[in-house]
Amino acid sequence: MPVTGVLFDFSGTLLRSESVSDWLRASLEVCDTELPEPGFSRLAGELAAAGALPGGPKPAVVPPHLVEVWAARDTSAAHHRAAYTGLARGVELPDPRLSDALYERHMEPAAWRPYPDAAEVLGALRERGLGIAVVSNIGWDLRPVVRAHGLGTFVDAYALSYEHGVQKPDARLFRVGCEALGLHPGDVLMVGDDRHADGGAADLGCAVHFVDPAPAAERPDALRKVLDLVDRADQADRYEPCGPRGPDSSAHRPGERH
Numbered sequence: 001m002p003v004t005g006v007l008f009d010f011s012g013t014l015l016r017s018e019s020v021s022d023w024l025r026a027s028l029e030v031c032d033t034e035l036p037e038p039g040f041s042r043l044a045g046e047l048a049a050a051g052a053l054p055g056g057p058k059p060a061v062v063p064p065h066l067v068e069v070w071a072a073r074d075t076s077a078a079h080h081r082a083a084y085t086g087l088a089r090g091v092e093l094p095d096p097r098l099s100d101a102l103y104e105r106h107m108e109p110a111a112w113r114p115y116p117d118a119a120e121v122l123g124a125l126r127e128r129g130l131g132i133a134v135v136s137n138i139g140w141d142l143r144p145v146v147r148a149h150g151l152g153t154f155v156d157a158y159a160l161s162y163e164h165g166v167q168k169p170d171a172r173l174f175r176v177g178c179e180a181l182g183l184h185p186g187d188v189l190m191v192g193d194d195r196h197a198d199g200g201a202a203d204l205g206c207a208v209h210f211v212d213p214a215p216a217a218e219r220p221d222a223l224r225k226v227l228d229l230v231d232r233a234d235q236a237d238r239y240e241p242c243g244p245r246g247p248d249s250s251a252h253r254p255g256e257r258h
Contacts (some may be wrong), residue, residue, distance in 0.1 A: 001186060001187060001232045001233065001237070002187070002233050002234045003047055003130065003187060003189045003207070003229070003233045003234070004129075004130060004131065004183055004187040004188070005130055005131035005132070005133070005178070005181045005183040005187060005188045005189070005239075006125055006130055006131070006132055006133075006188065006189045006190075006191060006226065006230070007131065007133050007134075007177045007178070007188060007189070007190045007191065007201065007206070008122075008133070008134050008161075008191050008192070008193070009134075009136060009137070009146070009190075009191065009192035009193060009197075009198055010134055010136035010138065010142055010146075011054075011055040011132065011136065011138070011193075011213075012055070012192075012193035012194070012211075012213025013111060013117065013192050013193050013211055013213070013223075014066055014114060014115060014117075014118050014122075014134070014146075014151065014152055014189060014223075015112045015114045015118070015145070015146075015149065015151075015216075016055070016112070016113050016114075016213065016215055016216045016219075017053060017054070017055035017056055017106065017111060017112055017117065018110075018111050018112065018113065019215075020044050020053050020056055020057070021040075021041075021044045022111075023053050023056070023106065023111060024040070024043060024044050024047060024102070025040075025100065025156045026105050026111070027098060027101040027102045027104075027105045028094075028095075028098070030101045030104075030105070030255045031095045031101050033094055033095045033098070035094055035211065035235060039094070043091065043092075043093075043094070046091045047088065047102075048093075049087065049244050050087045050090055050091050051087055051229070052084055052087040052090075052091065052102065052180075053084075053102075054084050054103075054139075054158070055105050055106065055112075056139075059087060061085070063087075063090055065086075065087040066082075066083060066086045066087065066090075068168060069082050069083045070083045072167075073139060073167065074137035074138060074139055074161040074162060074167040074168075075141065075161060075162060076162050076165065077139050077140060077162050078140065079162075080085050080139020080140065081103055081139065081164060083099060083255050084102075084103055084106075085099045085186060087244070088102050088103070091167075091231070095100065096144050098239075103213075107140050107145070107155075108145075109144065109148035109149065110112045110143045112149065113141060113215075113216040113217075114146050114149045114150075114151060114216065115216050115219055115222070115223060116217075116219075116220045116221070117220060117221045117222070117223045117224055118149075118151060118223060119150055119151060119154070120223075120224075121223040121227060122151060122154035122155070123224055124227055125154070125226070125227070125230065126154050128230065130230065131156050131157075131158040131181035131182070131183055132154055132155050132156050132157075132179075132181075133155065133156060133158065133159060133174060133177040133178075133180055133181055134146065134155055134157075134158050134159070134160075135158075135159040135168070135176075135177040135190070135201075136159075136160055137161045137167045137168050137173075137197060138160050138161055138162060139161075139162045140162065141160070142158075142160065152206065156180070156181060157177065157180030157181055158180075159173050159174070159176040159177035159180060161173055162169055163208075164176055165207055167197075168194075168197040168198060168200050168201075169196060169197050169198070169200025169201075169203070170200060171200055171201070171203045171204040174200065174201040174204045174206060175204055176182065177200045178204070183187060184205075185201075185204045185205035186206070188201075188206045188207070188208060189206065189207045189226070189229060189230065190202075190206045190207070190208045190209070191208075191209050191210075191211065191223070191226055192208070192209075192210060192211070193212065193213035193220060194213075194253075195210055198210065207229075209225065209226060209229060211223065211225075211246055223235065
């Protein structure tokens with residue numbers, strides 16, 4: 001069966017957040033706060049361990065008072081802010097304004113880097129006539145970030161968890177993406193970096209392909225595999241009508257969780 005649409009995760013798939021050090025440095029500047037070494041490195045390490053950077057490292061431990069809001073963090077803007085500012089406040093900060101400054105910083109276009117092949121791959125999919133949607137667990141409107149990095153022109157629709165009150169791996173969010181494209185899930189490929197969250201698309205009937213959420217500079221061409229999968233699925237549909245169809249084993253069909 002040919003692939004006629006592709007759903008992409010945002011963070012770790014199309015774009016990657018800046019480093020914890022860069023995030024902290026930019027936020028300190030906003031607060032007009034200086035933090036020389038070794039205090040800067042210590043604080044950056046503690047924030048990383050706390051998981052306070054959305055799109056960055058996961059928390060080593062979620063504090064008991066944040067467990068509930070952390071579990072539902074992507075279902076609303078309020079939960080998302082409370083979860084991440086709460087994690088930041090669990091670290092000894094040099095300025096009480098810093099927790100909010102850190103949160104605001106991560107929503108700025110400058111805090112994100114597109115993967116080097118993102119525009120190329122999205123453009124090639126558009127040339128092939130495929131529908132493209134971004135399906136993301138997130139607590140804020142990422143559209144301005146996508147547009148600022150030149151990718152918005154390729155995206156037909158967005159399914160953002162906080163706008164629908166449901167987060168991946170719940171199949172309902174993937175359904176929103178498919179319906180926005182006017183496509184049946186069986187004709188859609190989901191591309192993401194989280195095997196648990198993004199793998200939920202398989203429950204809806206989508207094929208799923210995973211990429212490594214490495215820093216942007218360390219993952220120059222992983223998204224190009226998506227073009228191979230789409231083209232091979234199309235060729236299989238045209239030339240093997242009686243045989244196995246669909247992308248190869250790296251794009252898992254429903255029920256094939258790997």
